Amino acid sequence: MIIGIDLGTTNSLVGTLDKGRPKLFKGEDGSSLVPSVVEFTESGETRVGALAKQSQKDNLKRTIYSAKRFMGRGLSDVKDWIKLLPFDFSESSEQMVRFKVGQRSYTPMEIGAMVLRKLKSMAESESGQTVDKAVITVPAYFNDAQRQATKFAGELAGLEVVRIVNEPTAACLAYGLDKKAFGNIAVFDLGGGTFDISILRVADGVFEVLATNGNTALGGDDFDHAIAQELANKIVEQSGWDPKTDTQVMAGIVLEAESLKRKLSDIESVQWRWMNPSLPKGQVEILITRTEIETWIRPIVEKAKEPCLQCLKDAGLKPHQITDAILVGGSTRVPLVRKLVQEIFRREPICTLNPDEVVAIGAAVQANILSGQISGMLLLDVIPLSLGIETMGGVVGKIIHRNSTIPISASETFTTYVDGQTSVDIHILQGERELVKDNRSLSRFQLRGLPPLPAGIPKIEVEFIIDANGILNVKATEIRTSTTASICVNPSYGLTDSEVEKMLFDSFENAESDFEERFLIEARVEADSLIRATQKSLLKGKELVSQEEFLQIEKAVESLQTSVTGRDRKLIKEKIEALGETTKHMAELILNQAVQEALQGKKI
Numbered sequence: 001m002i003i004g005i006d007l008g009t010t011n012s013l014v015g016t017l018d019k020g021r022p023k024l025f026k027g028e029d030g031s032s033l034v035p036s037v038v039e040f041t042e043s044g045e046t047r048v049g050a051l052a053k054q055s056q057k058d059n060l061k062r063t064i065y066s067a068k069r070f071m072g073r074g075l076s077d078v079k080d081w082i083k084l085l086p087f088d089f090s091e092s093s094e095q096m097v098r099f100k101v102g103q104r105s106y107t108p109m110e111i112g113a114m115v116l117r118k119l120k121s122m123a124e125s126e127s128g129q130t131v132d133k134a135v136i137t138v139p140a141y142f143n144d145a146q147r148q149a150t151k152f153a154g155e156l157a158g159l160e161v162v163r164i165v166n167e168p169t170a171a172c173l174a175y176g177l178d179k180k181a182f183g184n185i186a187v188f189d190l191g192g193g194t195f196d197i198s199i200l201r202v203a204d205g206v207f208e209v210l211a212t213n214g215n216t217a218l219g220g221d222d223f224d225h226a227i228a229q230e231l232a233n234k235i236v237e238q239s240g241w242d243p244k245t246d247t248q249v250m251a252g253i254v255l256e257a258e259s260l261k262r263k264l265s266d267i268e269s270v271q272w273r274w275m276n277p278s279l280p281k282g283q284v285e286i287l288i289t290r291t292e293i294e295t296w297i298r299p300i301v302e303k304a305k306e307p308c309l310q311c312l313k314d315a316g317l318k319p320h321q322i323t324d325a326i327l328v329g330g331s332t333r334v335p336l337v338r339k340l341v342q343e344i345f346r347r348e349p350i351c352t353l354n355p356d357e358v359v360a361i362g363a364a365v366q367a368n369i370l371s372g373q374i375s376g377m378l379l380l381d382v383i384p385l386s387l388g389i390e391t392m393g394g395v396v397g398k399i400i401h402r403n404s405t406i407p408i409s410a411s412e413t414f415t416t417y418v419d420g421q422t423s424v425d426i427h428i429l430q431g432e433r434e435l436v437k438d439n440r441s442l443s444r445f446q447l448r449g450l451p452p453l454p455a456g457i458p459k460i461e462v463e464f465i466i467d468a469n470g471i472l473n474v475k476a477t478e479i480r481t482s483t484t485a486s487i488c489v490n491p492s493y494g495l496t497d498s499e500v501e502k503m504l505f506d507s508f509e510n511a512e513s514d515f516e517e518r519f520l521i522e523a524r525v526e527a528d529s530l531i532r533a534t535q536k537s538l539l540k541g542k543e544l545v546s547q548e549e550f551l552q553i554e555k556a557v558e559s560l561q562t563s564v565t566g567r568d569r570k571l572i573k574e575k576i577e578a579l580g581e582t583t584k585h586m587a588e589l590i591l592n593q594a595v596q597e598a599l600q601g602k603k604i
């Protein structure tokens with residue numbers, strides 16, 4: 001049996017299809033929702049899920065939650081969040097975040113694996129079967145490092161991860177939207193820690209993700225923190241005591257905020273009673289209304305708007321062309337969020353399935369497809385940012401463009417720049433900008449052992465292969481000699497969402513100046529190689545041309561050299577052409593001489 005797993009920031013679920021019907025497995029507490037929380041008790045016991053969540057308030061330093069936010073990330077990527085969390089981080093977290101519990105430290109993958117192991121055992125005990133394969137979902141915006149980290153967590157838990165699926169794609173499957181003849185579907189997924197918006201097209205039973213966008217640092221947790229800050233202000237107003245001075249107390253208030261938020265999704269107001277020995281009267285009682293929390297969380301909710309508009313734009317659609325809007329994730333129960341979705345896509349969103357379960361059900365459907373029980377359904381996903389390599393002059397040669405459907409492979413042929421070059425550096429980049437310095441460096445590797453040929457002669461094919469899980473393999477081959485080198489892009493620390501957003505935003509903002517810069521660099525590279533080639537030819541050609549012609553060529557070379565130091569691209573191009581003209585005659589003479597030499601001594 002292959003199980004489908006939704007490994008969530010706040011809660012995780014596991015399911016399968018039982019005679020074609022989705023079935024979610026339940027834990028000891030009878031709920032299918034397993035809090036993604038792990039507690040390490042003083043006595044050395046590890047508790048996962050509901051039990052860990054129950055005692056969280058009393059064991060804040062030894063209870064890890066929201067670990068998904070840290071998957072595939074370094075400490076510098078997440079420094080803004082960690083201030084808000086009550087547990088500690090190990091100092092050696094630059095490349096990979098590590099949670100510090102007592103004398104031990106744990107990676108987000110290990111915490112993820114503990115949650116996954118729990119889900120695996122729930123499935124095993126309820127089904128009575130051994131489970132060793134799983135489909136795991138991730139936010140569509142997860143980059144390569146984050147996907148690899150998730151896969152690794154699965155392996156640590158003893159599960160072969162047969163497919164990593166984007167959460168919104170799974171949601172479409174759960175709603176059986178493959179049965180629609182045609183539709184443009186917006187999947188709005190706001191969970192505890194991440195926001196994804198995807199636009200999928202379904203036609204004759206085939207899904208295609210047209211575009212994805214989102215924010216990996218936006219979710220219900222942010223609502224909780226914003227509400228907690230306001231609750232603390234109210235406590236100060238009423239009692240004069242400021243709970244913000246005590247991080248442990250504040251962490252408790254964040255939990256209170258979460259529970260108030262849930263209640264206010266259904267009712268208009270709540271009389272909130274909070275007790276603490278530091279309060280002058282030992283407790284406070286405050287009336288909190290839905291309207292009030294809506295003002296507090298509105299700036300956070302609004303952050304979801306821009307990615308939606310960008311996603312529509314990338315999909316080439318206008319809001320009225322959206323045929324269905326689906327809600328996914330616990331935070332879409334917030335009435336203000338639903339209003340926003342309706343406003344953007346101009347239609348009432350569908351929420352007939354439980355928004356917490358939609359993704360897990362979709363994962364179960366996908367697992368069923370992979371185990372060969374359902375056939376004839378094709379799922380296509382897209383990559384969120386373009387991928388390419390560094391070429392001469394610090395310019396990016398894009399090989400796979402953003403929003404290309406995966407799995408995909410594409411290749412480009414490059415050559416060498418210097419005579420006799422025996423190795424080339426392949427620098428893999430991710431992003432939308434034209435210049436290397438403005439993109440994210442993913443990895444580097446070298447192709448060695450090239451035959452020492454003149455510049456421009458070797459043919460080096462660089463192939464990018466992205467598998468169905470969105471994991472990138474890069475292979476470089478020198479075609480004549482079949483020398484190859486390859487790399488699977490390793491999990492380094494990840495990309496924060498604000499970086500992804502910034503990279504996209506900057507690429508639109510700077511498109512014109514970027515192209516200008518790129519053309520300038522290309523002109524300089526062309527000029528440089530023409531100067532080298534001319535200087536090389538002059539060694540032979542000097543004897544063949546007149547002194548006057550020789551001086552003219554030298555002058556044209558100097559003039560081109562001077563133009564390269566400036567930023568006038570047109571001038572460089574003019575000087576390139578002028579040098580080309582000036583050397584034409586010499587080139588003919590060299591060629592004639594070469595032909596004569598070749599014919600010498602040869603008889604017909």
Ligand code: AMP
Pocket residue numbers: 008009010011190191192193219220221258261262263265328329330331332333334355356
């Ligand atoms: P997920 O990551 O999809 O499990 O979503 C969890 C998030 O949904 C958490 O931030 C919860 O606080 C939030 N959530 C769950 N139920 C509700 C509700 N009834 N109203 C508002 N938010 C909710």
